[in-house]
Amino acid sequence: MxxxxxxxxxxxxxxxxxxxxxxxxxxxxxxxxxxxxxxxxxxxxxxxxxxxxxxxxxxxxxxxxxxxxxxxxxxSSSDHLSRLRFFGFEGLETDFGSLGVPWCRTKHDRTVEWTTKDLIKGLEEFVPIYETRPIKNNMYGMGFDHSFGLWFITRWLKPELMIESGAFKGHSTWVLRQAMPDTRIISLTPRHPEKYLKKGPAYVDENCTYFAGKDFVDFGNVDWGKVMKKHGIKDRSQVLVFFDDHQNELKRLKQALKAGFRHLVFEDNYDTGTGDHYSFRQMCDQFYIRGGGHSCIKDSDEGRIRARRKKFWEKAVDIDELCGPGEAWWGVRGQMRDDFNHSNKAISYAEHFKNSRFVESVLDVYWELPPVAGPSLTHQTRYDPARASSPIVEDGRYGLFRRLGLSGLEASVFNGYTQMVYLQVSQE
Ligand SMILES: C[S@@+](CC[C@H](N)C(=O)[O-])C[C@H]1O[C@@H](n2cnc3c(N)ncnc32)[C@H](O)[C@@H]1O
Incomplete structure (x- = not known):
């Protein structure tokens, strides 16, 4: 694959x-x-x-x-136009990536095979599928952007086995199932999704092995040799692992490498200064990358731009939020967060730098899913476009947005974008 x-x-x-x-x-x-x-x-x-x-x-x-x-x-509605003006998009110019979009360098400068054209074709197919989702309101779980990203990547890779860590009510299990109708899923999640069925919509898959409830085992403690044998998997490079469990992504990367998995998707690839776990975006935020490395001076260009943007975008962070004691800006105010922010560790800049070098030494591919569409189309108000790459459907392309069926979706489903990332890794 x-x-x-x-x-x-x-x-x-x-x-x-x-x-x-x-x-x-x-x-x-x-x-x-x-x-x-x-x-x-x-x-x-x-x-x-x-x-x-x-x-x-x-x-x-x-x-x-x-x-x-x-x-x-x-x-297009007058609402759409006034929103463009509200965000200063005169002449339909948007400011995606204006504060820089840090990314992880890879070993051989390779990237993915798919193009924007493939993504647009994928969207055309995925929107009607998404409309049939069993969990309509997936608060605390994936919204539209990442559901599309997971479906698209999985369908492209065509894995022989899918592993998911963090299922909640089962929406991501359902997305994996739409991408690969007949492929086995292994789902690791402390609470079995069937428990949610008592209170409302949830999804339980028939072709899935659940390590949940009393059978729950953390990804890092699974005997993968035994599990792969049981599922008839001889080549672990044919397995796709999806993480949405809010654990330190450096820890998960090391565990995945040890188990011999090569294709990984991380749902919440939080930007520096945000989120409840240490992420690849944070690790690769370094001075030598455009948009990487930060100064804690409030009156700097970055400081002033951030202060302004915070007024418009809920998840934007200003210098006060970005910087912790001793002007520590890396991770979240100098902390390497883990386990839903329940377990944190202060790290030095030297450690943070060493982490990024380790990540770069095992990366074959690093690909951040772009947002599906610009905010003047989706009306999303959370993530700051200045820290995201250009969307698949750019602001001003309302005709395409409508033709793809995206205008029929509720605005709230576009609010959960956090730079989902696909990694291909290997240890030489
Ligand atoms: C954000 S939710 C997952 C959302 C889900 N993927 C979706 O799209 O709807 C995070 C899930 O991770 C689970 N979780 C917590 N600790 C975990 C761990 N160590 N391993 C796997 N899952 C964990 C939580 O119980 C929760 O169900």
């Missing part, structure tokens, strides 16, 4: 059979046809009538084009 995920980051290749030469000859052919037409027009004395007809065509096309624009704008 994995081989097809990867592609090297390199310039557009020139094929061995001389594609470039082919393109050049095509251009040459166009020039000679144009030259021949011009020669004919001049020779026959039809130059002025042709120019006049050309001018009329340009005027008519331009009129039709602008009228269509007016129709599109009036079709």
């Amino acid at each position: 994995l081989e097809r995920v990867l592609s090297s980051r390199r310039a557009t290749p020139v094929s061995d059979d001389g594609d470039e030469a082919g393109d050049e000859s095509k251009t040459r052919k166009h020039i000679s046809v144009a030259t021949r037409v011009t020669n004919y027009v001049i020779r026959t004395g039809h130059l002025w009538p042709c120019l006049l007809i050309g001018l009329v065509i340009v005027l008519v096309t331009s009129f039709v084009y602008h009228t269509r624009d007016l129709v599109c704008i009036s079709a």
Whole structure:
């Protein structure tokens, strides 16, 4: 499964059979046809009538084009327009990534195979599936962006076994099932999802082995040799592990490497200064990465921008929140959080730096899911676009947003974006 995920980051290749030469000859052919037409027009004395007809065509096309624009704008709601102005999106310009988007460097500079076009095609397919979800209000669980991300990645990888750590009422189990209808799932979660059925909607999967309730075992304590044997898995690189258990992601990475798993998805990849566990985004937030490393000076450019943005975005953090004692900005105010913020440890910058070097030494691929759509379309108010990569459906593309069926979803389902990340790892 994995081989097809990867592609090297390199310039557009020139094929061995001389594609470039082919393109050049095509251009040459166009020039000679144009030259021949011009020669004919001049020779026959039809130059002025042709120019006049050309001018009329340009005027008519331009009129039709602008009228269509007016129709599109009036079709989108006035609410949509006022929101654009509210966030300062004059001229539909948004500010995704304006404060930098830290990312983890990989061993060989490889990235994923899929493109934005694949993601848009995926969205078209996933929206009607999402509408059939059994748990409509999944508060404290995944919203639309990450549900789509998990479904898309899983379907692309086509694993032989899916492992999930942290199921809550079972929404993510249901998403995995939609991606792979016949593949076995192993779910590790302290409270069995069936317990939630008594109070309301929940999802219990028939083709899933639950380590839950009295049978619960933490991912780090599972005898994976025994479990893989029981499920007939010979090659652990054919397994996908999904973590949504709010544990220190460095700890989970080490446990996954030890067990020999290579494909990992982490749901909550919290930004620096936020969240209840140490994340990859936090670990790779280093001075040598764009948007990485921070100064605790309130009056710095970053300090002033953050203070302004905090007024608009609920999850944005200003310098006061970012910095702890001794100007410690890494992790969350110098803390490496774990287990839903129940267990924290202060770490030095040197330790934080060492952690990022370790992560980089085992990473083959690091891919953060972009937000599904810009906030002027989704009306989300939580995550700050300044710390996120450009969305799949960019602000201003209301036609596409509507065509994909996204305009029919409630705004609240877009509020849970926390940079879900897909990692491919190996230890050499
Ligand atoms: C945010 S919820 C998961 C949401 C779920 N994936 C969804 O999409 O709806 C976190 C879950 O992790 C569970 N959890 C807590 N500690 C855990 C651990 N050590 N291992 C696995 N799950 C754990 C919690 O009981 C809770 O069900």
